[in-house]
Amino acid sequence: MKYFLTTLGCAKNTVDSMKIEQSLRSGRHLATHAPDEADVLIVNTCGFIDDAKDESIEVIKDLDNQRNEDQALYVVGCLTEIAEEQVKQAVPNVDQIFGAEAWSDIAASFGSNASNYDIPQPSISNLGGISAYLKLSDGCDRPCTFCIIPTIKGKMHSTADDLLIAEAKFHAAMGIKELVLVAQDSTAYGEDISVRDGLAQFLEKLSIAVPEIPWIRLMYAYPGRVTSNLARVMNDMPNILHYVDMPLQHGSDSMLRRMKRPSSRKARESISYIRNAMNDAVIRTTFIVGFPGETEQEFDELLQFIRTEQFEHIGVFTYSAQSGTPAALMQDQVDDELKTERYARVMELAQEISLSANQSVIGETVDILIESEEPTRSSGGDLVVVGRTYRDAPEVDGLAFVKGEFQKGSLVKANVDGALPYDLLCTPIDS
Ligand code: SF4
Structure with missing residues (x-):
C-alpha cells in the first residue's frame, strides 16, 4: 500500500510522524509525496492552540475534497485526543481516527504486506x-x-x-x-x-x-x-x-x-x-x-x-x-x-x-555544519553554502553563510567575519 502523510504542529509531532513512518515501512508500505498516488492519506494533527486546530481541520477537509473514492483518509495525533467529535463533525467521511502514539495501530490497520526482500529502514525523525x-x-x-x-x-x-x-x-x-x-x-x-x-x-x-x-x-x-x-x-x-x-x-x-x-x-x-x-x-x-x-x-x-x-x-x-x-x-x-x-x-x-x-563572535573561529545540497552564488559573485554553528538549532534559529563549496553534512572551520540580526557571515579557514 502507498501512503501520503502530512504533519502539523511541533518538532515532537514530527518525531511521532517518523515513528508512524517507521511502523508503516516495517510493514513494507511505501511513502509517496503525491496525495493522488496514495491508497491512504494520513493527517498527523496538532491541537495545541485553536489556530492549530483550525489549520488541522482545514488540511483534513482539503484532502477529503481532493481524494477519490478508493482512497482512505486517516486522522491521527493530538487533535483527535481532545476533539475527536469536532473532527467527525467537520469531516464526517474520515475513515479512521487514531489517538496520539497509536503508531502500530495505524500500521496494523493497513494489513500485512509481507515480502521476502528487505527495504532499508529510513532514519526515524x-x-x-x-x-x-x-x-x-x-x-x-x-x-x-x-x-x-x-x-x-x-x-x-x-x-x-x-x-x-x-x-x-x-x-x-x-x-x-x-x-x-x-x-x-x-x-x-x-x-x-x-x-x-x-x-x-x-x-x-x-x-x-x-x-x-x-x-x-x-x-x-x-x-x-x-x-x-x-x-x-x-x-x-x-x-x-x-x-x-x-x-x-x-x-x-x-x-x-x-x-x-x-x-x-x-x-x-x-x-x-x-x-x-x-x-x-x-x-x-x-x-x-x-x-x-x-x-x-x-x-x-x-x-x-x-x-x-x-x-x-x-x-x-x-x-x-x-x-x-x-x-x-x-x-x-x-x-x-x-x-x-x-x-x-x-x-x-x-x-x-x-x-x-x-x-560579539565576529573574529572567532567556529565549526559550521553544512546543510546546503549545493552552493549558490551570492550577489557579490562568491559561491556560498549554508549551515549552522552550535549557536543555532535547526528550524528555529539562524544560519551561517560560508564562502566556498562544501559537502552537505561536513563540519567546516571558519572565521566569523560578519553578523546579521539572526545569521552569521563566515569565511572558511585555509581558503
Ligand atoms: S504543561 Fe505544557 S507548557 Fe507546561 S511544561 Fe508541560 S508541555 Fe510545557
Missing part, C-alpha cells in the same frame, strides 16, 4: 539526513494554565535509556551529525521512575555511546530544573553543545503565578548554572505576550527581564486561548491589537540582542 530528533519522553506533569498538552498526552513517561541509546546509535550509523533532544520537559527525564537528575545521567551515557555524533543539542528544559550537575555534564562531555533551549514564558512573577510557572528566581538560578558552567553558552527561550490580565507594568517587567538576561535567541507567541485550559476561562483577556503591539515590542528587543550576540 531525520531532518534532511544531517540532524535527527531524539524524543526522551512524552506527556507532561506540569500545571501550566495555558497548556492543553497534559490533557492530550497524559502523564510524563520516559523512554528507557537503552532504547534511546539504540536509536542514537542507529542515527550515528546513518551518518547523522546532530541529535536534537526533545520532550515536553526534557529536564523531567527519569522522574517517573524516581531517578534523580536523570537527564544529566542520560546525557553522560549518550555522549559516551555515540562519540561519532559531534553535536548533541538540548531542547525544552524547564526553569528551575537545570541543576548545577546538569550544566557541569554539558560542559564536560565533548559532544554536548553549549546550547540550552529553556522556555520561560514570562519575566513577571505575578504573571508566572497566574500561568502556574516557576518564578523568575528559579529561571535566573538555572540561567546562572548554565552561564557559570559554560562561558560560551547560548540560551534560547520563548515568551507568551498578552496572557490574560497582563498589565503594562507586567509587560515592562518582561522587557526588563529580557534586557538583563540577554538571551541569544527569543521566540515570542501571542497568547491564544485553548479551550479546556484554566487560562481560557480567566477574566481580562487581552485584546488582539495590544497582543500584536507587545509581540512587536519584544521582537524588536530580541532582534537587537540577537544582533549584538552575533556581533
